[in-house]
Amino acid sequence: MKWTELQTEACPVARGLSVVGDRWTMLVVRECFFGIRRFDQMQERLGITRHVLADRLRKLEADGVLRREAYQQRPLRHEYRLTDKGKALYPLLVTLIDWANTHVPAEGGSSVTLMSRETDEPIQPVLVDARTGSQITHRTVRARTREA
Amino acid sequence: MKWTELQTEACPVARGLSVVGDRWTMLVVRECFFGIRRFDQMQERLGITRHVLADRLRKLEADGVLRREAYQQRPLRHEYRLTDKGKALYPLLVTLIDWANTHVPAEGGSSVTLMSRETDEPIQPVLVDARTGSQITHRTVRARTREA
DNA sequence: TAGGTAAGTTCCCTTTCGGAACCCTTATGG
DNA sequence: CCATAAGGGTTCCGAAAGGGAACTTACCTA
Numbered sequence: 001m002k003w004t005e006l007q008t009e010a011c012p013v014a015r016g017l018s019v020v021g022d023r024w025t026m027l028v029v030r031e032c033f034f035g036i037r038r039f040d041q042m043q044e045r046l047g048i049t050r051h052v053l054a055d056r057l058r059k060l061e062a063d064g065v066l067r068r069e070a071y072q073q074r075p076l077r078h079e080y081r082l083t084d085k086g087k088a089l090y091p092l093l094v095t096l097i098d099w100a101n102t103h104v105p106a107e108g109g110s111s112v113t114l115m116s117r118e119t120d121e122p123i124q125p126v127l128v129d130a131r132t133g134s135q136i137t138h139r140t141v142r143a144r145t146r147e148a
Numbered sequence: 149m150k151w152t153e154l155q156t157e158a159c160p161v162a163r164g165l166s167v168v169g170d171r172w173t174m175l176v177v178r179e180c181f182f183g184i185r186r187f188d189q190m191q192e193r194l195g196i197t198r199h200v201l202a203d204r205l206r207k208l209e210a211d212g213v214l215r216r217e218a219y220q221q222r223p224l225r226h227e228y229r230l231t232d233k234g235k236a237l238y239p240l241l242v243t244l245i246d247w248a249n250t251h252v253p254a255e256g257g258s259s260v261t262l263m264s265r266e267t268d269e270p271i272q273p274v275l276v277d278a279r280t281g282s283q284i285t286h287r288t289v290r291a292r293t294r295e296a
Numbered sequence: 297t298a299g300g301t302a303a304g305t306t307c308c309c310t311t312t313c314g315g316a317a318c319c320c321t322t323a324t325g326g
Numbered sequence: 327c328c329a330t331a332a333g334g335g336t337t338c339c340g341a342a343a344g345g346g347a348a349c350t351t352a353c354c355t356a
Contacts, residue, residue: 009254010254010256010258010259010260011178011259011260012244012245012248012249012252012254012258012259012260013174013175013178013241013244013245013248013260014175015248015252015254016244016245016247016248016252017171017174017175017244018252019248019252020244021169021170021171021174022169022171023151023165023169023170023171023344026161026165026169027161027162027165030159030161033286033291034291038302038303039302039303039304040301040302040303043303048345049344049345049346049347050303050304050305050347051304051305051306051344051345051346052343052344052345053304054303054304054305055343064251074352074353074354075301075302075303075351075352075353075354076303076352076353077301077302077303078302078303085251087286088247088250088251089247090284090285090286091243091247091273091275091284092240092243092244092247093161094275094284094289095239095240095243095275096160096161096164096165096168096240097160097161097164097291099164099236099237099239099240100160100161100163100164100167101160102236103212103233103236104155104160104163104164104166104167104211106156106157106158106160106163107156108158109294110158110160110294111158111159111160111293111294112158112159112160112161112291112292112293112294113291113292113294114284114289114290114291114292115289115290115291115292116277116280116288116289117287117288117289117290118282118288119280121279123277123278123279123280123284123289124277124278124279125239125275125276125277125278125284126275126276126277126278127239127242127243127273127274127275128273128274128275128276129264129271129272129273129274130271130272130273130274131269131271131272132264132267132271133281134266136238136239136242136262136271136273137238138181138235138238139265140264140265140266141242141262141263141264141265141271142262142263142265143181143182143245143260143261143262143263144260144261144262144263145259145260146257146258146259146260146261150344150345151344171313186333186334187333187334187335188332188333188334188335191334196314197313197314197315197316198334198335198336199313199314199315199335199336199337200312200313200314201335202334202335202336203312222321222322222323223320223321223322223323223332223333223334224321224322224334225332225333225334226334297356298355298356299354299355299356300353300354300355300356301352301353301354301355302351302352302353303350303351303352304349304350304351305348305349305350305351306347306348306349306350307346307347307348307349308345308346308347308348309344309345309346310343310344310345310346311342311343311344311345312341312342312343312344313340313341313342313343314339314340314341314342315338315339315340315341316337316338316339317336317337317338317339318335318336318337318338319334319335319336319337320333320334320335320336321332321333321334322331322332322333323330323331323332324329324330324331324332325328325329325330325331326327326328326329326330
């Protein structure tokens with residue numbers, strides 16, 4: 001199976017990864033959540049080659065995760081902003097940060113900590129069911145495969 | 149920056165992606181959560197080349213996400229199982245499934261639905277703070293960057 | 297007019313990937 | 327005792343993607 005064929009897969013994991021499963025894509029999304037909007041800033045902060053960054057931004061725009069907007073005329077310049085679909089990736093980003101902070105230790109500790117804006121205390125993310133409030137684990141939930 | 153240098157990055161997003169940011173890795177992890185443990189089964193179900201699958205399994209084992217265990221002698225055969233670190237990826241997988249089900253529609257609907265084992269009803273995953281129970285969004289949480 | 301800024305594009309070379317064939321160990325059947 | 331099959335890989339090739347660095351285009355400023 002080729003990578004580009006994943007998009008039309010029935011499995012949502014494959015479909016999701018066809019958008020954000022690339023090596024660089026979630027790092028670009030991270031930068032957007034941090035408020036970085038310009039090409040050169042991203043390129044410098046990420047250490048990605050300009051070539052690949054241009055390609056990722058194009059794909060993210062085509063997939064509706066980012067929106068390209070002119071922020072000045074003469075010379076015409078664009079910046080990149082998260083769409084609603086892109087903003088909906090926040091839980092995924094937070095979950096990834098939490099997993100890495102717990103299970104992939106860095107020398108000298110993590111450089112990013114998640115803080116509540118309200119209480120200014122560190123938060124502890126947990127995935128729960130909106131209906132019942134009970135925690136979601138592989139023991140309490142099963143993934144039902146629809147036999148088409 | 150090269151991909152292999154991400155592992156030692158300070159940013160947890162980069163560290164996390166150094167483990168699961170590959171095109172195929174989360175699909176392999178998905179198979180493990182579905183109970184698939186054998187090389188040939190994975191290869192057939194995923195449509196990945198044997199070459200790349202062998203490489204990913206090696207890396208996942210080296211990263212402590214999977215454990216390689218003999219399930220028979222003569223001839224010696226191994227299977228792959230999730231470690232605790234691997235099982236801790238469940239919320240990431242669920243969050244990805246939920247995002248894709250909502251934002252990356254498939255023709256004919258999603259093939260995978262998340263169901264509660266207890267009530268047998270579909271679940272709606274939400275990420276909340278364990279302490280306060282309030283929902284985590286990019287409005288309520290900020291990522292504090294530690295200036296080393 | 298020289299230099300600077302922002303957002304890309306082009307070129308070259310290396311690494312990775314997809315596809316298919318091959319290998320090794322042991323069990324099974326004729 | 328030779329052929330075939332199962333399971334878990336490895337090897338080889340050509341194609342695609344990625345890293346690095348230089349170049350381009352359009353404007354602005356000194």
